[in-house]
Amino acid sequence: MQLDRxxxxxxxxxxxxxxxxxxxxxxxxxxxxxxxxxVYNPYEFTLKFKVLCTTPRKYAVIDSEGTIRPGCCVDVVVRHKDIQESSYGVKDKFRLNLYEHGQREPIGSRDIQAVLLPTSEGQGRESQDPSSSRRGSSSTAPFTAVARQRSVAPGPTIVLLAIACIAALLLPLHGEAETSLPVYLHLTVNQKLIAAYVLGLVTMVILRT
Structure with missing residues (x-):
């Protein structure tokens, strides 16, 4: 007899x-x-997920769609792009839909509320502020798919360039005699300065990705 899992x-x-x-x-x-x-998947089958939002223009979501293997979890990065006074206290909502593979209708959903507050010291004051009820709210707005964005990893060229710069900085200076490396691998001070400058630029590129 086969059990229904x-x-x-x-x-x-x-x-x-x-x-x-x-x-x-x-x-x-x-x-x-x-x-x-x-997002956790404690089940014994793979799930697909999709993130919707009532005001997608205000948020950037990395990997708003994807799959979750059985017994695994995924992290969805949600960045607020509308940091301004008009957004203070406005309650938006995200909806997380779960799907079976090959199905269009969600088999599960969960709403997550999002709010922007002026300061962390005022946590909890929003609900006590009578003016907050007069502010605009997106809680009743329809859910819209969030534009799918992916985190961009540094390409192989950037990585190889960083390795080459580090190797150049480790090479001996021109004129050093106590080394087993051939003369053509001895760099001048200017060449090492260039390598250090390029390495700094590459590091900035990697940190921004």
Missing amino acids: RPRLVDGKLPVFVFPTEIVYYVDDRSSHKQVLT
Whole structure:
């Protein structure tokens, strides 16, 4: 007798496991402008996911679609792009939909609220501020697919160039006699300065990716 390994559905939907369930951005804390949603797949089959949003123009989402293998999790980076006073206290929503492979209709979904606050010191004051109820809210707006963006890793040319610069800096200076390396591998001070300058530029490129 073959057992049905499919998890029990709740109200016809698959339970969705995501953390956190609320995203809070702070204007005075630049590190909070980029948040991470972790989506878990505790099931024994592969799931596909898709991130929707009520106001996609305000956010940049890295890998808003993808797959999650059984027993694994994925991180979805959500960056706030609209850091301005008009967005203070406005509650937007993300919707995480889960799909079976080859299916278009979601088998599970979870809403995640996002809000931008002026300062981390005012955490919790938003709900107490009567003016916050008069601010615009996107909680009732329709969900729209977020533009899919991918994190770009440094290409092989950039990596090889960085390795070449490091190797050049490790080579002996021209005129050093106590070395077993041939003379043509001895660099001048100017050549090492150029290598150091190029390495600095390459490092900036790698850090920005």
